[in-house]
Amino acid sequence: MHSxxxxxxxxxxxxxxFAGMAEVIGGRHLExxxxxxxxxxxxxxxxxxxxxxxxxxARSAFALGNRYVGDDAPLAAGDDVAIIPPVSxx
Amino acid sequence: MHSxxxxxxxxxxxxxxFAGMAEVIGGRHLExxxxxxxxxxxxxxxxxxxxxxxxxxARSAFALGNRYVGDDAPLAAGDDVAIIPPVSxx
Amino acid sequence: MPINRDEAFDRxxxxxxxxxxxxxxxxxxxAVGDAAAGGNVLFxxxxxxxxxxxxxxSLTYDAHEPLAVATLATLRREAIERFGLTAxxxxxxxxxxxxxxxxxxxxxxxxxxxxxxxxxxxxLERLKQDVPIWKCEERGDGGREWAHPTTAPRPGVAx
Amino acid sequence: MPINRDEAFDRxxxxxxxxxxxxxxxxxxxAVGDAAAGGNVLFxxxxxxxxxxxxxxSLTYDAHEPLAVATLATLRREAIERFGLTAxxxxxxxxxxxxxxxxxxxxxxxxxxxxxxxxxxxxLERLKQDVPIWKCEERGDGGREWAHPTTAPRPGVAx
Numbered sequence: 001m002h003s004x005x006x007x008x009x010x011x012x013x014x015x016x017x018f019a020g021m022a023e024v025i026g027g028r029h030l031e032x033x034x035x036x037x038x039x040x041x042x043x044x045x046x047x048x049x050x051x052x053x054x055x056x057x058a059r060s061a062f063a064l065g066n067r068y069v070g071d072d073a074p075l076a077a078g079d080d081v082a083i084i085p086p087v088s089x090x
Numbered sequence: 091m092h093s094x095x096x097x098x099x100x101x102x103x104x105x106x107x108f109a110g111m112a113e114v115i116g117g118r119h120l121e122x123x124x125x126x127x128x129x130x131x132x133x134x135x136x137x138x139x140x141x142x143x144x145x146x147x148a149r150s151a152f153a154l155g156n157r158y159v160g161d162d163a164p165l166a167a168g169d170d171v172a173i174i175p176p177v178s179x180x
Numbered sequence: 181m182p183i184n185r186d187e188a189f190d191r192x193x194x195x196x197x198x199x200x201x202x203x204x205x206x207x208x209x210x211a212v213g214d215a216a217a218g219g220n221v222l223f224x225x226x227x228x229x230x231x232x233x234x235x236x237x238s239l240t241y242d243a244h245e246p247l248a249v250a251t252l253a254t255l256r257r258e259a260i261e262r263f264g265l266t267a268x269x270x271x272x273x274x275x276x277x278x279x280x281x282x283x284x285x286x287x288x289x290x291x292x293x294x295x296x297x298x299x300x301x302x303x304l305e306r307l308k309q310d311v312p313i314w315k316c317e318e319r320g321d322g323g324r325e326w327a328h329p330t331t332a333p334r335p336g337v338a339x
Numbered sequence: 340m341p342i343n344r345d346e347a348f349d350r351x352x353x354x355x356x357x358x359x360x361x362x363x364x365x366x367x368x369x370a371v372g373d374a375a376a377g378g379n380v381l382f383x384x385x386x387x388x389x390x391x392x393x394x395x396x397s398l399t400y401d402a403h404e405p406l407a408v409a410t411l412a413t414l415r416r417e418a419i420e421r422f423g424l425t426a427x428x429x430x431x432x433x434x435x436x437x438x439x440x441x442x443x444x445x446x447x448x449x450x451x452x453x454x455x456x457x458x459x460x461x462x463l464e465r466l467k468q469d470v471p472i473w474k475c476e477e478r479g480d481g482g483r484e485w486a487h488p489t490t491a492p493r494p495g496v497a498x
Contacts, residue, residue, distance in 0.1 A: 019326045020326030022242070060334065060335070066247050086330070087309070088314050089241065089308060089312075108401050108402070109485045110475075156409045158495025172406070174494040176491040177467070178473050179442075179472025179473065215387070219385075230375060296382075297382075300380075
């Protein structure tokens, strides 16, 4: 809906998802209504809106840009956020 | 001298030599006067005629065709005999 | 920003690449050739047609590309240092990969063969544990499944 | 009877060859490709230009060719059985070999990568111990020396 990215009370957190999580969600990105918060907050919102991925989410990490971040890391609308489930390359 | 190979009292045992042994001997083959005998007899004759290779010879094996043979194996004129010094391929 | 296989494979710049077409293993091996190297190892992981009796039709790889490339580059630098390599290059495939085709290739060269062998095996283990790449197996019975191993540690968490 | 590199490399017949020209490593890797294989390892031993500070100009290999080919074929069959390989191929160079060129190449494929790695390393160890091939190192200072390691067991004698 709000594809423009300026701060407002309808700000969104856009989160990239991959592989099995993208398949269950049916897309490569999630959008959460976001007035600010931490990775832990984002986890709760994703698990609430997409219960089918809650199990996989609990085993996944969050990345902010090219760094993994812990549950207490703050996330802002416009951040480059991704959910990284257990990997299986090679 | 006697390149023809029929049995006679000038029979020779032709032995293939390789690598460092060929270099010291100055050729790819040795010829021993041979009225019959074993690998041990051939070792003594080679060490006597080419003392420069005696040390390497003591660390070498004998092959008859594509098989290694022990010191008590009999050798006959016309056999496909080779001296195999310690290897260094790869 | 996928690195296309037609683009220059710049060994000096990074030595790692994610490609959407067939992996050029010949080029990979050539890239690690060096007069200072005596041992050169190339590993190529190909899609196996049968696993435990079940037929695989193809694999599809997905990845967080920027993070995967950055992680591969870090692993490559660590391998060069840890094993004293002369050179090292890593390529991973993305998208669909047919049976018999390469999904991953790692080349390593070192003054002695043990360095190259040890580094290649170490890189493969680390790649499978640490790099945000995922495979989906399409089976002969029509089923398909993304692999998210339950035994794996959570990504990004040091063991 | 050297096997020329232009002659067919007959994987089914023997999977081993001694060649007097450059080793075709690309062909070797292709020769072990198989839909049943997931792990493919190619080792290429190249002539190193510097060893312990001394400059090497080239190597020359000599061999008892029939016995070397027979021994390589036996080792290959043993490796296939012991490690459950899908395929395996071994080529060793003869005559002079320049710095950077390949003296030996071994390719092995197996259902899983560990089999291919283990087999390749095992084959190299055994090749260096058991196969009647010898190297002469031509150094930058003009010296040359055939290598007949004093620490090696006498060839053909089981350890």
